[in-house]
Each structure stands twice: as structure tokens, then as C-alpha cells.
Amino acid sequence: MMVVRVHLGEHMPDRKQRGSDYRWKRTAKAQKAKRLPCFHCGQPIDYTLVWPDPQSFSADHLKPWVNHPELRYDPGNVVSSHLLCNQTKGSSEHYTAGLGNLSEVF
Numbered sequence: 081m082m083v084v085r086v087h088l089g090e091h092m093p094d095r096k097q098r099g100s101d102y103r104w105k106r107t108a109k110a111q112k113a114k115r116l117p118c119f120h121c122g123q124p125i126d127y128t129l130v131w132p133d134p135q136s137f138s139a140d141h142l143k144p145w146v147n148h149p150e151l152r153y154d155p156g157n158v159v160s161s162h163l164l165c166n167q168t169k170g171s172s173e174h175y176t177a178g179l180g181n182l183s184e185v186f
Contacts, residue, residue, distance in 0.1 A: 103153050108139035111158045119159035120169060134164035144171040 117124050119140065129136035140161035145152035161169075 107153050107155060107158055110155065111139045111160055112137050114160065116160040118162045118165055120161055120165040123162070125160060125162055131163060134162065134167075136163050137161075138163040138166040140166040140169065143173055146171055147173070 112127065115125075115127060119142075125137050126135055127137055131138075138161045140159050141148075141151065142157050142159055143151050145157075148157070151157040
């Protein structure tokens with residue numbers, strides 16, 4: 081007898097969806113070329129640093145693509161971020177980078 085476990089509500093991206101996706105790499109590269117400060121904390125990003133340095137550049141989705149797959153490659157949904165800010169934000173849509181709680185959800 082074979083047991084199959086199904087996890088409802090969880091989305092585990094396969095290898096193509098995680099890091100080897102050409103369209104995402106192209107979108108992230110275009111965002112990096114803008115050399116903007118971190119969207120979340122407002123501090124400059126040292127673009128000479130590389131992953132896994134927590135202060136290195138990381139392309140981040142404002143609305144997480146896990147919850148909004150239609151926005152995954154939308155440049156309007158991608159911002160420049162420090163790796164640490166991106167990791168801290170996680171899949172939250174209301175991250176405030178330590179600036180306090182939002183007065184209301186917009």
C-alpha cells in the first residue's frame with residue numbers, strides 16, 4: 081500500500097521556479113542595474129557585495145509571487161532590497177523594516 085501525502089495550502093516551488101528561471105534572472109538583473117537603495121529600509125546597497133552577504137543586493141517581490149503568481153515577472157512588483165531585508169520580510173505583504181506598525185492596511 082502506497083501512502084501519498086498532500087499538503088494543502090503549501091506551495092513548494094520546483095527547481096525551475098526557484099533559481100534557474102531565465103525570466104526571473106533577467107527581471108532581477110534589470111532591477112539590479114538601477115542601483116537603487118533598499119526599498120524596505122532606505123539605506124544604500126553595496127552592489128559589490130555578493131550573496132550570501134546580508135547587505136548584498138536581492139531582488140524582492142512587493143507582493144510575494146507565492147501568493148500572486150501572475151505578478152512574478154512584473155517589473156512593477158520588483159524592488160531592490162538588501163538580502164537581509166528580503167529574508168526578514170519573507171512572504172509578508174506588509175513589512176515595515178522596523179519602522180513600526182502600519183496605521184492601517186491599504
